[in-house]
Amino acid sequence: MIFGFPPLVVILGPTASGKSALAMELAQQFGGELICADSRTVYEGMDIGTAKPTMQDRTKVLHFGLDLIGPNQAYSAAQFKSMAEESIQDIAGRGKVPIVVGGTGLYIDALLFDFDFLPVAQPAERARLNMLSVDQLQTEILEKDLPIPTNENNPRHLMRVIETGGATPSSSKQIRRNTLVIGLQPDMDVLKQRIKERIDTMIVDGLLVEVEHLHKIFGWDAPGMLSTGYKAFRGYVDGNQSLDEAKEMFARNDYQLARRQRTWFKRNKSIHWVDDPRDAVAIVTTFLNKKQ
Numbered sequence: 238m239i240f241g242f243p244p245l246v247v248i249l250g251p252t253a254s255g256k257s258a259l260a261m262e263l264a265q266q267f268g269g270e271l272i273c274a275d276s277r278t279v280y281e282g283m284d285i286g287t288a289k290p291t292m293q294d295r296t297k298v299l300h301f302g303l304d305l306i307g308p309n310q311a312y313s314a315a316q317f318k319s320m321a322e323e324s325i326q327d328i329a330g331r332g333k334v335p336i337v338v339g340g341t342g343l344y345i346d347a348l349l350f351d352f353d354f355l356p357v358a359q360p361a362e363r364a365r366l367n368m369l370s371v372d373q374l375q376t377e378i379l380e381k382d383l384p385i386p387t388n389e390n391n392p393r394h395l396m397r398v399i400e401t402g403g404a405t406p407s408s409s410k411q412i413r414r415n416t417l418v419i420g421l422q423p424d425m426d427v428l429k430q431r432i433k434e435r436i437d438t439m440i441v442d443g444l445l446v447e448v449e450h451l452h453k454i455f456g457w458d459a460p461g462m463l464s465t466g467y468k469a470f471r472g473y474v475d476g477n478q479s480l481d482e483a484k485e486m487f488a489r490n491d492y493q494l495a496r497r498q499r500t501w502f503k504r505n506k507s508i509h510w511v512d513d514p515r516d517a518v519a520i521v522t523t524f525l526n527k528k529q
Contacts, residue, residue, distance in 0.1 A: 241414075241415075242413060242414040242415040242416070243325065243326075243329035243335065243415065244329075244334060244335075244415050244416075244417075244524070244525060245325060245335050245336075245337065245413065245415065245416045245417070246263065246269070246334060246335070246336045246337070246416075246417050246419070246521055246524070246525075247336070247337040247338075247345060247349070247416065247417065247418040247419065248260045248263070248336065248337070248338040248419050248420075248421070248517070249274070249337075249338070249339060249340060249342075249345055249418065249419070249420050249421075249502060249508070250340060250420050250421035250422060250423075250498070250502070251340055251421075251422075251428060251494070251495035251496075251498040251499050251502075252288075252340055252432070252491055252494055252495050252498065253288075253428055253431040253432045253435055253491065253495065254340075254421040254422070254423055254428065254431075254495075255421055255423070255431075255514055256338055256339070256340065256421050257288070257290060257338060258514070259338075259419075259421065259514040259517055260336055260338035261290075261294055261297070261298060262514075262518070263336060263517065263518070263521055264298040264334070264336055265297065265298060266518065267334050267521060267522075267525060268332075268333055268334055269298070269328075269333060269334035269335065269336040270298060270299040270300070270301070270328045270333045270334070270335060270336065271290075271298055271299070271300045271301065271336050271337075271338055272300075272301045272302050272320075272321050272324045272325070272328075272335060272336065272337045272338070273290070273300055273301065273302035273303055273338060273339055274302070274317065274321070274337050274338065274339025274340070274341050274344040274345050274348070275287070275302070275339040275340060275341055275344075276312065276317075276341040276344065277461075277464045277466075278290075278302070278303050278304075279302065279303070279304070279305045279306055279312045279317075280304070280305075280306060280307070280308045280461040280464075281304040281305070281306065281307055281308070282304075282307070282308060282447075282450075282451060283308055283447070283451065283461050283464065283467070284447065285439050285442050285443055285444045285447045285466075286439060286444055286447060286448065286464065286466030286467050287464060287466060288435065288439075289303060290303065301320070301321075301324040301328075302317070302320060302321070302324070305320070307455075307461075308451055308454075308455045308459045308460065308461030308462055309455045309459040309460065309461070310460065310461075311460050312460075313354075313357075314341075314343045314344050314347045314352070314354070315347070315352075315354035315357075317341075317344040317347065317348070318344070318347040318348050318352060318354070321337065321344075321348050322348070334525065340498050342498060342501035342502060346408075346505070347408075348413065349412050349413050349416065349418070349505075349507075350408045350409050350410070350411075350412060350413070351408060351409040351413065352406065352407075352408045353406060353407040353408065354406060355397070355400075355401045355404055355405075355406050356400065356401055356404075358396075358397075358400050359400070362399075362400060363396065363400070366396040366399060366400070367396075371390055371392055371395065374392060374395035374396065374399065375389065375395060377399060378395060378398055378399060381399070381402075383398050383399065383402065383403040384398065384403050385398070386398055412505075412507045417509070417520065417521065417524040418505065418507050418508045418509065419508070419509050419510075419511060419517050419520060419521070420502055420508040420509065420510045420511070421510075421511060421514060422499065422510050422511075422512065423512070425495070425496075428492070428495055429488075429492055432488050432491045432492055432495070433488050436484050436487050436488055436491075437484075439466070440480075440484070444466070444470075445470065445473075445474075445480075448466075448467055448470045448474060449474055451467065452467075452471075452474055457471050465487060465490035465491050465494055466487055466491075468490075469483055469484075469486040469487035469490055470483045470487070472486075
């Protein structure tokens, strides 16, 4: 067990920005292992449509955070944070460099800023509360001397106050100590072209077979099937869209995702933004060579 804060490198950026390739290069050069911060690659069997690291890459460098659940299951930022913290200790304890790589902003921020998540609702308690009216929920809150939420007529907000005992989520204002965060930000026109080219490659690699296979098993409403690379082909699989229309929808969805990711990451002023991934090598070298 490594106590304190072992050195941590984080590589982030929008989808198709090249962060996975950079993380692989850094891991091989500096003796690192990767922790994937991606809300899509946690799903087992969803390989092509999520641009999941290949088995060849996973043989070269150990990856954490892949294939954790089935497409019909849900996964939260709180679960990612717990997994990532355990993985960091494991990796550092074996003398390796932990490297987080991904584009899911909430996952990354949960780790970097030590989010304190509220307890998960228990099915039995949620079922009980669902039977109560707004007035009954408010009465129970008052009887338990808990704070009434701002939206006092929203049943969901009232139920969460009871379930959490009035606790509120919190986070640190300071980024995790001993951490280097590098962000890739290619030009949006370049990103748009990469997205289109990646979709063409996915089709060649068998994406349509993967989508149809997963749809037959899990249906369209499973949490994993709501990912951009799968829901875009629903119309095609159901016979309501052409392949070109489905590909265009996939590209549009991924481009919109990239824009949202860029907006999210702009809030973090600790990110070292680089235009050329080669610049990241020098930054990481300096970080790892300094006295920790």
